[in-house]
């Protein structure tokens with residue numbers, strides 16, 4: 778079986794991010810048939826149509842090329858004010874323009890962690906809406922919402938919650954099947 782080439786984006790930049798911990802757990806839980814590379818978007822400037830027409834800034838061009846070449850994208854993000862964090866939305870806005878935008882028919886899996894009980898659910902539905910418009914193929918199930926995340930990871934970032942660990946395994950094996958299914962459909 779071919780090894781899938783997956784890239785991952787985290788919606789939080791902070792070092793002690795629970796979403797980064799959840800992303801790391803998902804990567805560690807992925808089947809051996811999948812390799813996951815984390816992409817950094819810290820240097821992406823705020824979208825500006827004038828910059829866009831001059832040519833993509835280097836950090837945007839690099840993200841675009843890597844997402845385009847990947848078999849699928851894992852996005853793990855917090856919810857900010859009931860929606861997608863501005864930084865992550867800004868990345869999606871940069872990578873949304875033109876016929877060669879990299880999301881079209883791209884398999885995507887989503888997970889989120891939050892300090893509150895809903896685990897970022899409202900963010901996920903907004904993110905799904907944006908990705909739908911971009912013609913991405915977002916995995917439907919399992920939905921992974923890690924609520925009250927501060928009780929589910931220890932000081933070293935290890936997940937201490939069996940339910941979250943199981944969700945991470947289930948997400949990544951479902952994503953493996955999803956990516957392969959999409960590839961089969963594309964022929």
Ligand SMILES: Cc1cc2nc3c(=O)[nH]c(=O)nc-3n(C[C@H](O)[C@H](O)[C@H](O)COP(=O)(O)O)c2cc1C
Pocket residue numbers: 789790791793794795796797854855856857858859860890891892893894895896897
């Ligand atoms: C600007 C901002 C807005 C937030 N809005 C929400 C929110 O709408 N819903 C929620 O559950 N948590 C919200 N939170 C709390 C986050 O869930 C919490 O800070 C979480 O740890 C952020 O993710 P991270 O640990 O990956 O950085 C917000 C936090 C910030 C910084």
